[in-house]
Amino acid sequence: MRYLPLTKDSRAAMLKATGARTVDDLYAGVPASSFIKGLADIPLHQGEMAVERALATRANQNHAASAGPFFLGAGCYYHHIPASVDYIIQRSEFLTAYTPYQPEIAQGTLAAIFEFQTFIALLTGQEIANASLYDGATACAEAALMAMRLTKRGKIVLGNALHPDYRAVLQSYIGNFEGAALSEGAPDNETACVIVQSPDFHGRPQAYDDLRKKCDEAGALLVVVINEIVSLGLLPAPSAADIVCGEARSVGLPMSFGGPHLGFFATREKYVRQMPGRLCGMTADATGRRGFVLTLSTREQHIRREKATSNICTNQGLCALAFTVHMALLGEDGFKKLAILNHEAACRLADALAKVKGVRVISEAFFNEFVVELPPPAAEIVEALAKRGIIAGLALDGNRLLVAATEMTTDEDITAFCRALAEALS
Numbered sequence: 001m002r003y004l005p006l007t008k009d010s011r012a013a014m015l016k017a018t019g020a021r022t023v024d025d026l027y028a029g030v031p032a033s034s035f036i037k038g039l040a041d042i043p044l045h046q047g048e049m050a051v052e053r054a055l056a057t058r059a060n061q062n063h064a065a066s067a068g069p070f071f072l073g074a075g076c077y078y079h080h081i082p083a084s085v086d087y088i089i090q091r092s093e094f095l096t097a098y099t100p101y102q103p104e105i106a107q108g109t110l111a112a113i114f115e116f117q118t119f120i121a122l123l124t125g126q127e128i129a130n131a132s133l134y135d136g137a138t139a140c141a142e143a144a145l146m147a148m149r150l151t152k153r154g155k156i157v158l159g160n161a162l163h164p165d166y167r168a169v170l171q172s173y174i175g176n177f178e179g180a181a182l183s184e185g186a187p188d189n190e191t192a193c194v195i196v197q198s199p200d201f202h203g204r205p206q207a208y209d210d211l212r213k214k215c216d217e218a219g220a221l222l223v224v225v226i227n228e229i230v231s232l233g234l235l236p237a238p239s240a241a242d243i244v245c246g247e248a249r250s251v252g253l254p255m256s257f258g259g260p261h262l263g264f265f266a267t268r269e270k271y272v273r274q275m276p277g278r279l280c281g282m283t284a285d286a287t288g289r290r291g292f293v294l295t296l297s298t299r300e301q302h303i304r305r306e307k308a309t310s311n312i313c314t315n316q317g318l319c320a321l322a323f324t325v326h327m328a329l330l331g332e333d334g335f336k337k338l339a340i341l342n343h344e345a346a347c348r349l350a351d352a353l354a355k356v357k358g359v360r361v362i363s364e365a366f367f368n369e370f371v372v373e374l375p376p377p378a379a380e381i382v383e384a385l386a387k388r389g390i391i392a393g394l395a396l397d398g399n400r401l402l403v404a405a406t407e408m409t410t411d412e413d414i415t416a417f418c419r420a421l422a423e424a425l426s
Contacts, residue, residue: 011023029172042054042055062257063386063389063391065078065255065391065408067389068389068390068391068413068416069389069390069391069413069414069416069417070391070408070409070413071349071390071391071392071393071403071404071405071409071413071417072391072392072393072394072403072404073203073228073368073369073393073394073402073403073404074163074201074369074393074394074402074404075136075163075165075201075227075228075247076249076255076258076261077228077230077250077255077368077404077406078255078404078406078408079230079250079251079406079407079408080407080408081252081253081254081322081326082326082329084325084329085252085322085325085326085329086322088325089318089321089322089325091108093108094108094109094112094321095318107291107292109317109321110280110292110293110294111292112320112321112324112325113131113132113280113292113315113317113320114280114281114282114292115324115328116129116131116132116320116321116323116324117129117130117131117279117280119323119324119327120248120264120265120266121266122237123229123232123237124226124232124237124238124239124241124244124264124266125236125237125238125239125241125244126239126241126244126266126267126268127266127267127268127269128266128267128268128269128272128275128279129264129265129266129267130264130265130266130275130276130277130278130279130315131277131278131279131280131315131317131320132248132262132263132264132265132277132315132316132317132319132320133245133263133264133265133276133277133312133315133316134261134263134312134316135247135249135259135260135261135262135263136163136166136225136226136227136245136246136247136261136263136264137163137165137166137168137169137170137263138169138173138263138312139245139246139247139263139264139265140162140166140169140170140195140223140225140245140246141166141169141170141172141173141174142173142245142265142276142277142310142312143193143195143223143225143243143245143265144156144170144173144174144192144193144195144223145173145174145177145276145309145310146243146267146271146274146275146276146309147192147193147220147221147223147242147243148174148177148180148192148193149274149309150192150221150271150274151191151192151193151219151220151221153190153191153192153220154174154177154178154179154180154181154190154192155180155181155183155188155190155191155192156170156174156180156181156182156183156191156192156193156195157183157184157185157186157187157191157193157194157195157220158182158183158184158194158195159194159195159196159206159211160196160197160200160206161197161200161201161202161204162195162196162197162200162201162225163197163201163225163227164201166197166225166227167182170182170195186214186218187214187215187217187218187220188218189218189219191215191218191219191220192220192221193215193220193221193222193223193242193243194211194214194215194220194221194222194223195223195225196208196211196222196223196224196225197224197225197226197227197246198224198225198226198231198235198238199227199228199231199235199366199367199369201227201402202363202366202369202370202371202402203346203363203366203367203368203369203370203371203402203404204363204365204366205231205235205365205366205367208222208224208238208240208241209240212240212241215242221242221243222240222241222242222243223241223242223243223244223245224238224241224243224244224245225244225245225246226238226244226245226246226247227246227247228247228250228367228368228369229246229247229248229250229251229264230250230251230335230338230339230342230368230406231339231342231367231368232339233335233336233337233338233339233340234336234339234340234342234343234367235339235367242267242268242271243265243266243267243271244265244266244267245263245264245265245266246263246264247261247262247263247264248262248263248264248320248323249261249262249319251323251326251327251330252319252322252323252324252325252326252327253319253322253323260316260319261316261319262316262319262320262323263316265277272296273296273309274309275296275309276309276310276312277310277312277315278294278296278314278315279294279295279296280292280293280294280295281293281294281295281296338407339367341406341407342367342368342405342406342407343367343368345368345405345406345407345409346366346367346368346369346370346404346405348405348409348411348414349403349405349409349414349417350363350366350370352414352415352417352418353372353403353417353418353421355418356418356421356422356425357422357425357426358374358375358425359372359373359374359421359425360372360373362400368404368405368406369402369403369404369405370402370403371396371400371401371402371403372400372401372403373399373400373401374399374400374401374425375399375425376399376425377395377398377399378393378395378396378398378399378400378401379395381395381401381421381424381425382394382395382401384424385417385420385421385424388420390416390417390420392417392421
């Protein structure tokens with residue numbers, strides 16, 4: 001007999017408990033355009049070999065970043081990962097079925113988490129960092145919720161061009177809280193925090209001095225979001241912020257067609273009891289030997305539900321390990337050099353694009369990503385160049401195109417891009 005996890009009665013009982021009339025009501029918040037209409041276009045009632053062939057054909061339609069010139073960024077960047085990273089993270093000291101709940105077993109895991117926290121604290125200029133979160137978008141949302149708890153206010157001010165995905169996740173999170181809302185403009189006495197991204201969604205680095213002053217005057221917290229952590233190798237650490245969060249996937253982790261990602265979260269020590277997620281600490285046992293333990297975990301699985309600061313279930317253990325290994329291999333000088341290589345590649349790309357007839361580089365200051373203006377709609381150019389094996393970037397509204405360059409961008413890539421772009425515009 002088939003195993004059916006739910007009976008009609010159990011399903012009805014759960015729907016009644018949630019207040020939903022049908023299962024479809026549980027998805028009322030999902031836009032209709034996100035649902036697949038009818039059955040998915042995959043083989044029905046086929047043998048295993050036929051299904052494998054069909055899925056392999058589908059997979060081969062993907063265009064990997066390594067398959068040709070690649071200039072797409074917008075929150076997920078193409079970086080090099082040393083082969084040694086993959087080797088080290090598979091060593092038994094780190095890759096284990098045990099979790100940090102068993103410190104006597106998982107010392108390697110806990111030690112790596114402790115190093116990850118240390119790296120993040122140093123990079124962000126903050127006093128304390130947690131063991132990682134799911135991704136940058138949810139880390140940003142958790143920062144807003146933490147600011148709401150600390151200030152007892154519900155207004156979240158977006159200070160600049162925040163990544164649209166972050167904005168959407170943020171709206172989804174705070175939409176569940178009465179009196180909470182997103183806003184723009186200057187902070188006031190109802191503002192919990194101001195969220196500013198640097199570099200912003202258009203690649204422009206941001207200064208914090210003026211915002212810090214305005215937040216202090218309004219009694220609000222300053223949250224800085226870092227979507228491209230490599231930028232911290234060249235730009236000043238956002239030490240003036242109350243919370244720094246964002247995405248660390250660029251170091252040690254492949255793009256993998258969209259995930260998994262690696263969220264990070266750092267703050268001032270006085271706010272540690274309101275920080276989401278878990279925190280690993282270093283201590284000594286009765287004989288004086290160094291050891292690592294799970295020092296703080298503010299979720300309901302560990303403490304009374306009413307005192308939980310979030311329902312974050314875990315940290316990105318393996319992803320955080322990969323980041324930590326790659327950072328250790330780079331060292332401080334290597335990380336700075338990596339950032340410089342990224343910026344130099346973007347400068348070469350901007351100079352080359354500026355020479356293409358009809359192209360105007362809009363961004364005056366940038367790290368490794370910037371906006372250009374084209375004569376025709378940018379979406380048409382992206383599609384035309386994709387047919388030639390060149391991923392031109394992200395089409396924004398109208399004729400603006402967001403392009404990125406990293407240490408993986410070669411002069412040959414830039415030449416091919418500019419030549420194809422000039423031909424598409426002629």
